[in-house]
Amino acid sequence: MAPFYVRSLPLLALVGLATACAPTYQLGLKPAQATNLFVEGREQAQATADSVEVRLSFVCYEATRVVFEAEYRNPTRHALVVDPTAFRYEASRRPTPTYDFKGRPRPLPGTEVTAAVAAASQSVLLPPLPPNPVAAFDPEPEITMLRATADREAAKAARIDWLGVALSTASLVSGVVSINQRETVSQHQNRAAIQDAAFAYNVASTATKVGHAISADQLQMRAAHLQQYALRKVTLEPGQQVRGYLYFPRYDAADALVVKAPVGSRVVPLEFAQVRRRQ
Structure with missing residues (x-):
């Protein structure tokens, strides 16, 4: 017996053709x-x-x-x-x-x-x-909801990311400590891993903050549009x-x-x- 997906092809083609012709x-x-x-x-x-x-x-x-x-x-x-x-x-x-x-x-x-x-x-x-x-x-509840949601998004965009600060500090400290020191392969790999993690996390954190800021602006614009029109x-x-x-x-x-x-x-x-x- 032919597999189901093979037997279904003619039917799917007919459905697609009917939809395209509508x-x-x-x-x-x-x-x-x-x-x-x-x-x-x-x-x-x-x-x-x-x-x-x-x-x-x-x-x-x-x-x-x-x-x-x-x-x-x-x-x-x-x-x-x-x-x-x-x-x-x-x-x-x-x-x-x-x-x-x-x-x-x-x-x-x-x-x-x-x-x-x-x-x-x-x-x-x-x-x-x-x-x-x-x-x-x-429009009144919607205006109120949009402004409240925009304020929450703006607060998220402005919030200090303490984990990002901690990772950046650890990366900086590990780099300073390594100056004028002979590192073992294991120490070098650990320091590189900390720096990579700090960089990747902060890039993602910044992107998230930008997303919250954009969302806050869009919500404020929608609220202002309703309020005006x-x-x-x-x-x-x-x-x-x-x-x-x-x-x-x-x-x-x-x-x-x-x-x-x-x-x-x-x-x-x-x-x-x-x-x-x-x-």
Whole structure:
């Protein structure tokens, strides 16, 4: 009987061929209805409640998040609290008949398709829709966590490595002691081993410290980015406006996201179509 790996080769080749032939799609979000309202090239969905204007635009996808920018304008005579944790979205899919692409052409490049068609063309199953409205992330705990973690990383980078100091001292002492002395082969080998160990350890220790320092800088930058750009809880006085990023968990297998934006005790819907364009 042939070994398993030999018998598996044709099957693996077919799987690889099917994967290679599966189409890929570029994902994007846009207002469900055109508004001709733009900010920095992004079209904004718009809603009004109690004279307060809310605008929302899609910014980008991150690895696990979808990012919107929210804008509030308060022309009223009373203050308004804007809280990012009060935002929710509801995901939905367009009713689409089941597609079987066996023997049928797949979507042409540039074609926009539904989540169901994209999944069928890639031979994958659609996950269920979120059963409950999906809440936006609260940026405050993340900012606090990032800064605390950055401080710990910076402390590790600045910490004195006493073992490295001890090894360097031992290496230096052994070198000084050997001056003007005849060393046996064994003594020379021991001194060389101490010096090599001290050098190798200090190189590794320095690399570790540099890694901690880089990590601290990256975490501080992420915290500063959130602090500057994220929508944070704020009181809008009459005549004021605010803009900031909202971060939601991304859900790629939906055809529409309806973001519910808070306006005082009310919520207003802002509808977005999630589109897939065949690449």
